Amino acid sequence: xxFRFSEPSILRIEQLSIVARRDCGEEVTLLDDINLELRPxxxxxxxxxxxxxxxxxxxxxxxxxxxxxxxxxxHVFFDGMDLFALxxxxxxxxxxxxxxxxxxxxxxAFNPSRPIIDQVCDVPxxxxxxxxxxxxxxxxxxxxxxxxxxxxxxxxxYPHEVSGGQxxxxxxxxxxxxxxxxxxxxxxxxxxxxxxxxxxxxxxxxLIRERGTAALHITHDLSVVAQTADRIMVMRKxxxxxxxxxxxxxxxxxxxxxxxLVSVQxxxxxxxxxxxxxxxxxxxxxxxxxxxxxxxxxxxxxLSIAPGETLVVVGExxxxxxxxxxxxxxxxxxxxxxxxLCNEPLAHFALRRSRDELRRIQMVHQIPDTALNPQxxxxxxxxxxxxxxxxxTHQQACLQVMQLxxxxxxxxxxxxxxxxxxxxxxxxxxxxxxxxxxxxxLLICDEVTAALDPIVAAHTLELLREVQRETGIAILFxxxxxxxxxxxxxxxxxxxxxxxxxxxPIAEVFDSNTRHPYxxxxxESVPQMRSDWLDTLIAKRRGQPSSSVDGAALEL
Amino acid sequence: xxxxxxxxxxxxxxxxxxxxxxILAVAFGPxxxxxxxxxxxxxxxxxxxxxxxxxxxxxxxxMLARLLDGxxxxxxxxxxxxxxxxxxxxxxxxxAAVAGGWLDAVLSRSVDLLMSLPQLVLAxxxxxxxxxxxxxxxxxxxxxxxxxxxxxxxxxxxxxAALDFVQVARxxxxxxxxxxxxxxxxxxxxxxxxxxxxxxCFAFQFIAALSFLGLGIRPPNADWGSMVRDNxxxxxxxxxxxxxxxxxxxxxxxGVNLIADWLISRNSPxxxxxx
Numbered sequence: 155x156x157f158r159f160s161e162p163s164i165l166r167i168e169q170l171s172i173v174a175r176r177d178c179g180e181e182v183t184l185l186d187d188i189n190l191e192l193r194p195x196x197x198x199x200x201x202x203x204x205x206x207x208x209x210x211x212x213x214x215x216x217x218x219x220x221x222x223x224x225x226x227x228x229h230v231f232f233d234g235m236d237l238f239a240l241x242x243x244x245x246x247x248x249x250x251x252x253x254x255x256x257x258x259x260x261x262x263a264f265n266p267s268r269p270i271i272d273q274v275c276d277v278p279x280x281x282x283x284x285x286x287x288x289x290x291x292x293x294x295x296x297x298x299x300x301x302x303x304x305x306x307x308x309x310x311x312y313p314h315e316v317s318g319g320q321x322x323x324x325x326x327x328x329x330x331x332x333x334x335x336x337x338x339x340x341x342x343x344x345x346x347x348x349x350x351x352x353x354x355x356x357x358x359x360x361l362i363r364e365r366g367t368a369a370l371h372i373t374h375d376l377s378v379v380a381q382t383a384d385r386i387m388v389m390r391k392x393x394x395x396x397x398x399x400x401x402x403x404x405x406x407x408x409x410x411x412x413x414x415l416v417s418v419q420x421x422x423x424x425x426x427x428x429x430x431x432x433x434x435x436x437x438x439x440x441x442x443x444x445x446x447x448x449x450x451x452x453x454x455x456x457l458s459i460a461p462g463e464t465l466v467v468v469g470e471x472x473x474x475x476x477x478x479x480x481x482x483x484x485x486x487x488x489x490x491x492x493x494x495l496c497n498e499p500l501a502h503f504a505l506r507r508s509r510d511e512l513r514r515i516q517m518v519h520q521i522p523d524t525a526l527n528p529q530x531x532x533x534x535x536x537x538x539x540x541x542x543x544x545x546x547t548h549q550q551a552c553l554q555v556m557q558l559x560x561x562x563x564x565x566x567x568x569x570x571x572x573x574x575x576x577x578x579x580x581x582x583x584x585x586x587x588x589x590x591x592x593x594x595x596l597l598i599c600d601e602v603t604a605a606l607d608p609i610v611a612a613h614t615l616e617l618l619r620e621v622q623r624e625t626g627i628a629i630l631f632x633x634x635x636x637x638x639x640x641x642x643x644x645x646x647x648x649x650x651x652x653x654x655x656x657x658x659p660i661a662e663v664f665d666s667n668t669r670h671p672y673x674x675x676x677x678e679s680v681p682q683m684r685s686d687w688l689d690t691l692i693a694k695r696r697g698q699p700s701s702s703v704d705g706a707a708l709e710l
Numbered sequence: 711x712x713x714x715x716x717x718x719x720x721x722x723x724x725x726x727x728x729x730x731x732x733i734l735a736v737a738f739g740p741x742x743x744x745x746x747x748x749x750x751x752x753x754x755x756x757x758x759x760x761x762x763x764x765x766x767x768x769x770x771x772x773m774l775a776r777l778l779d780g781x782x783x784x785x786x787x788x789x790x791x792x793x794x795x796x797x798x799x800x801x802x803x804x805x806a807a808v809a810g811g812w813l814d815a816v817l818s819r820s821v822d823l824l825m826s827l828p829q830l831v832l833a834x835x836x837x838x839x840x841x842x843x844x845x846x847x848x849x850x851x852x853x854x855x856x857x858x859x860x861x862x863x864x865x866x867x868x869x870x871a872a873l874d875f876v877q878v879a880r881x882x883x884x885x886x887x888x889x890x891x892x893x894x895x896x897x898x899x900x901x902x903x904x905x906x907x908x909x910x911c912f913a914f915q916f917i918a919a920l921s922f923l924g925l926g927i928r929p930p931n932a933d934w935g936s937m938v939r940d941n942x943x944x945x946x947x948x949x950x951x952x953x954x955x956x957x958x959x960x961x962x963x964x965g966v967n968l969i970a971d972w973l974i975s976r977n978s979p980x981x982x983x984x985x
Contacts, residue, residue, distance in 0.1 A: 483881055512881060527875045527893055544881070
């Protein structure tokens with residue numbers, strides 16, 4: 155692409171090792187003997203699961219090591235300078251100006267009490283590149299080049315006055331305002347909806363290409379990095395697993411770990427088991443509406459789930475998916491409509507429901523870290539529903555806890571641990587086990603895989619399928635992840651702005667020729683594992699033929 | 711250092727050392743004194759001597775004997791007051807946060823009402839009406855202090871109560887008491903412990919202020935706060951008498967807060983600055 159091999163590297167990391175020292179004096183290796191080279195204009199994708207050390211590595215490019223960690227060996231050279239040999243003041247002069255950092259969340263990166271343009275101008279003004287007036291002019295030009303609406307006045311707005319996607323793109327402008335040599339992108343699109351992700355990815359890629367900036371793109375999503383990166387480096391447990399040209403990693407991965415990573419995202423869709431039709435629906439929701447004040451967040455939604463069936467609810471954030479779940483479990487009172495569990499009407503508030511009704515609907519939350527009490531051992535967490543609902547004695551409960559752990563494929567010695575001592579995927583399994591302990595009829599899964607790495611997420615979905623096969627429970631699966639929907643769902647409801655815009659068996663809704671326009675937009679926005687996917691999509695949206703034919707096309 | 715399978719940092723050990731030393735000294739020290747704390751043994755503000763290592767106070771009483779004897783009353787009272795105020799403040803604060811609704815409204819507005827009146831004036835009114843026996847003193851100050859504890863506990867517990875695991879417990883059908891005790895309390899502790907360290911030391915000042923008005927520990931009996939006040943003028947003459955009880959208060963404050971800091975940091979990740 156745009157980088158030139160002949161040029162000397164702008165960033166060179168040599169045999170870098172970073173060690174974290176815990177309070178008790180114990181040392182943990184975060185990075186182990188890392189070598190890396192980045193040429194001007196080159197984009198290197200850093201990929202790996204959480205805890206692989208990719209963020210730690212990204213931060214070293216800024217000459218930064220988190221408190222509590224230190225360099226155990228190796229060097230980081232930026233433009234010939236050994237970053238960690240520089241004084242803190244010298245490093246701070248480089249940061250923001252020549253090496254820029256792009257954070258995951260724009261809402262957290264912008265100061266909510268200052269207009270956007272003031273914050274975009276801060277870097278060039280503070281580093282003495284130009285006057286504030288000149289910086290303003292350049293910022294407006296940047297806004298215009300990335301197609302932000304009314305670029306002349308866009309920057310005068312406050313961060314809460316623009317949409318999440320626009321703010322994320324404004325952050326791209328902010329990061330580029332100092333015209334840096336290197337851009338560190340730390341999970342730049344992870345928190346975004348698929349439709350917004352497309353815009354942000356395109357903006358970032360455009361800026362990088364136009365200005366010839368080198369970038370480290372950190373992510374856990376291979377199909378995202380495939381759109382931007384020239385080379386990909388796969389990391390695992392602080393070590394480099396594999397490095398190579400992007401197409402090579404996607405098409406011919408070498409190590410078993412990379413192969414699994416690639417195959418998880420390319421797995422052919424599982425064939426739906428076919429909805430088991432029954433007259434006695436586990437859950438029937440009729441014309442449900444929910445208001446927050448005067449705003450209607452859920453509008454006349456109806457759906458039903460049969461025993462043993464998985465109903466998937468897909469949509470962007472703000473489409474009312476979670477509101478739907480909350481009103482089914484009784485956390486939010488609907489303004490109108492009815493909810494029936496096995497043909498019996500349910501009270502709107504959980505407080506008014508009987509203990510048995512509460513038991514029959516269980517929920518698994520999005521973020522396992524906050525769904526488990528950090529001060530309780532796994533054994534106590536799992537034993538509580540047993541003793542609470544079934545009056546199981548302590549001894550009996552301990553035995554059943556072991557069975558539950560085995561059922562979700564966790565080692566039985568987990569019972570004596572605290573949630574903080576488990577990984578994200580393990581915690582989510584504990585949450586599933588806790589829900590199963592109540593022997594529910596309906597399991598509501600609210601974005602249960604959103605906070606997990608792809609491989610772990612795939613295993614969690616498999617576990618849910620397995621549990622469903624064994625117990626025949628009905629699952630209401632809420633997600634924004636179309637792949638997960640295809641893998642698990644029998645039927646689907648597509649939601650947009652509080653309304654159910656499309657519904658039916660998965661294959662019909664997703665693959666028919668007469669899709670609802672919103673369903674089409676949602677499906678198109680899901681990144682695919684080929685490097686020309688973004689080019690094709692952008693070209694299609696602009697009504698032009700695809701300009702990029704040199705990308706490695708990969709048929710799914 | 712490792713104690714009972716737990717890593718204890720040096721700072722916490724220092725805090726424990728100071729606190730234990732003060733408690734032991736106050737508990738057993740008076741037994742070794744040859745003269746009583748209220749006995750006049752010399753002139754006003756006599757300099758330290760071999761016999762009176764900390765010198766004499768404004769009336770010619772032995773500083774060391776008064777410090778040790780006053781420490782018993784001061785630490786005992788402060789501990790009782792703080793413990794009771796936390797019992798009241800923490801339980802009502804968490805209950806308000808978890809239950810919400812009318813219970814929260816009633817508790818919060820009552821606390822606002824109590825806090826809007828000057829604390830000392832309110833204490834004076836109550837103590838004048840009910841007499842100045844020790845239990846009344848403890849009860850009065852504890853209730854007034856508990857309003858501050860209520861405020862901080864409620865704000866912390868509101869955050870914890872919004873977490874998913876509390877929602878899970880609610881949707882399981884758990885009662886209020888279980889949620890307060892098993893889900894919210896244990897997860898709200900760090901800021902509450904920090905507050906305990908501070909409130910414990912504020913109690914000294916409150917006792918001293920009341921003593922000044924003749925409502926706390928009655929003269930001639932000693933307490934650390936009153937000792938600072940009684941000898942305050944000595945500073946003008948370059949005499950160190952008021953510094954001695956002040957140092958005792960400072961030492962205990964530091965000791966208790968070092969322990970509190972350690973208890974808090976045990977459950978939270980490392981923070982620090984870039985080097």
